[in-house]
Amino acid sequence: MSMMTEPVEAQQIMLAAMAGAMVVLFGAVYAFLFAWSKLHKRPVIMLAAYLSYLCLAAATVALAFALHLSGFWLIVVFVMLVGYLLAPHAIWHLCEGTHEPSTPHGTDEITSQPIPLEIKQ
């Protein structure tokens, strides 16, 4: 496994940095549009979400290219792309599960009532 020690070429510092920033930015845009589309049941927005994901994938490929990634690190890149694709689905599922209506806010999950301190002589 390579140790990520080969530096970016001087001409590609900006490309590498911007690609890194775009990975996070498009990751957020994809997550935002995905959730927005699910919330308002608008398939057109879902299309825009997946376009954002394609931009994220392009930024990731650019980053991998600029960083001279190979072998194990390319597998990490692939796993990261799959993770970014599936994460909003999983988080949405989790949101639906945790937002089931129950008790009014501020009253649930308080595990015990005030207990006076007792000093044993």
Add this chain to the structure above:
Amino acid sequence: MAHAVDTTFPDTIPRGKLNTRDLNAGQRLAVKYFSVAMLLFIAQILFGLLAGLQYLWPDFLYNKLDFNVNRMVHINAMIIWMLYGFIGSIYWLVEDEAGTELVGAKLGNLAFWVLTAAVTVVVAVFLLVQTGPGEHQSIWLINEGREYIEAPRWADFGIVAVVLVFFYNTAATFMKGRWSGISGVLVLDLIALAGLYLAGMFYSSNISMDQHWWWWVIHLWVEATWEVLVGCIMAWGLIKTLGARRKIVTTWLYIEVALMFGSGILGLGHHYFWIGTPEYWLSIGGFFSALEPIPLVAMVVHAVYDSGVHRFKNSNHPALAWLIAHAFGNFFGAGVWGFMHTLPQINLYTHGTQWTASHGHLAFFGAYATINIAMFYIAIQKWRGGVFMGSGIPHAWRWKWALALLNIGVLGMTMALLISGYEQSFVERALHGSTWAGYFEAQRSDWFVQGMVWRQIFGYVTAAGLVLLVWDLITIGKGETRPAEEPTATTVINSNETLQPSSA
């Protein structure tokens, strides 16, 4: 239009005037911490402006107030005001969350005065006694020499003692009262907050080893314990300002903590790239730094879900605006600006340049300053007797302009420093291989200098925002007689159907 009155503020409390008598013991202590935090925030900006000017005019205040001193006070004031803000925030919420009186209020009060006296002495020594060689005696009495935590050794012991008192006050109050998800996470985090500081207190003549432990304080405080502390404050703040349900907030706090610890602890590796540690830290740091944006993606989906499914009505507009600024600031400052240069192949060029300063400015402001300011507004609302702070409060332009100027100022400084940082990385590191000649050539280059000029201009914008913020915090709610609105959340199944209104 009539609105529901928040019953946590009884009608018997006079409104519109500062009323310390009706605050609980924890909140009275919190107000002291918040007041000193604001003074240190002002000091941070003032010394930052002086240090910025010295980039443009290196002779400015030379041998009177040197750049190294200004920069040191600028950064230390920031760390300490944020710490004051966090401690104040926890004291503010502890009685409410535990449902009982603060344990050890007198001890907490004593600790506050000890810490404040120690900070005053340390700053005075920084400003007046910064000459001569560094030796064992100066480590104990003048300056420990570790960047960002320069306080001398005697003050280190004081800081740990005060944090332990703070831990005792908080944990004992929850033990006397009741536990919740928020308090459980909070108390465990405070153990780490006090414990990790010890890693920066022992001395090794091996610089790599010294730096290894020093980063435990800097990285693990900032990217682990502080983030969790802020998560707890945010969770409580959302319940109080938006009426968010405790179960949901707590569940997400657990998820956030798990994701943060999963990526943030070993993300420490991105500070170990160039300090003489073994090469495997390049892989560990690179891999776990790449995982750090994951909690941010989760945050985006959840925020959209919440805003659509719950029609929130908030009780404190300025506080909510600063909480929103916190979410965006954390995402851009820590997430986008962090991942931009955290991988070792890029970090080789950017480490310790103005690029790092660009990331630091946006990340600290976005992740920590914003949430402290939100807590100041939550506190002032109650301190003035639980006054109305919703839509249409008098002189609302002040808090809106303070919010705008502070955010524009910091964002402007961030972009300007990024330009200077890129030039510095390219000329000094890539072209000249980190030589002295390369360093000076980069410092003289047009793009670098222009970036520093714009940084200074946006520094003045930030200072103007701070002046407005102080003015607003002093005057907001003055003479207001309307009671605070009750935060409410209405659950909606789809865009047409309301399911369940819920309220405090």
